[in-house]
Amino acid sequence: IADEAKKYIGSPDYRQASPMMRKILVNVINEDLSVAAKKINVPTLLIWGTEDQASPIEEAIELEKIIQDSALIKIDGGTHYVYLEALNYVTTILKEFL
Numbered sequence: 001i002a003d004e005a006k007k008y009i010g011s012p013d014y015r016q017a018s019p020m021m022r023k024i025l026v027n028v029i030n031e032d033l034s035v036a037a038k039k040i041n042v043p044t045l046l047i048w049g050t051e052d053q054a055s056p057i058e059e060a061i062e063l064e065k066i067i068q069d070s071a072l073i074k075i076d077g078g079t080h081y082v083y084l085e086a087l088n089y090v091t092t093i094l095k096e097f098l
Contacts, residue, residue, distance in 0.1 A: 026054065037066045044070040045097045047090055049078020 014025050044067050048060040057074060064072040073093055075082045083090045 030055070034062070034066055037063055040067045040070075042069070043097075045093070046070060046072045047075065047082065047093060048072060049075050049080065049082035049085070051077055052080045052082070054080040 014022060017025060046060050046063055046067075048055075048057055050057050060072050060074070064070050075086050075089065078085055
C-alpha cells in the first residue's frame with residue numbers, strides 16, 4: 001500500500017517535476033521553521049521514521065527539543081511514509097495520544 005500511495009502523494013507540480021526541480025522544491029519545503037515551532041503551546045506528538053530521507057530523524061529530535069510539551073515516537077526503519085508503512089501502529093499511537 002505504501003509504494004502505491006507514494007505515486008499520488010505530493011503536489012501535482014512535484015510529481016511532474018524533473019529530478020533537479022524536485023530537489024529545489026524539497027529545499028523550499030525544508031525551510032527552517034524553528035521560530036514558529038517555539039510558539040507551539042499545545043501538547044504535540046511527533047511520529048517519525050528513522051529512515052526518513054526527506055525529513056531526517058535529526059530534524060525530529062531538534063523539534064522535540066524546541067516544542068514545549070512534545071514527545072517523539074521513532075519508528076525503526078520507517079521512511080517519510082511511515083504513517084502508511086506502519087498504519088496500524090501509527091493509528092494506535094494517535095488514538096492513545098488523542
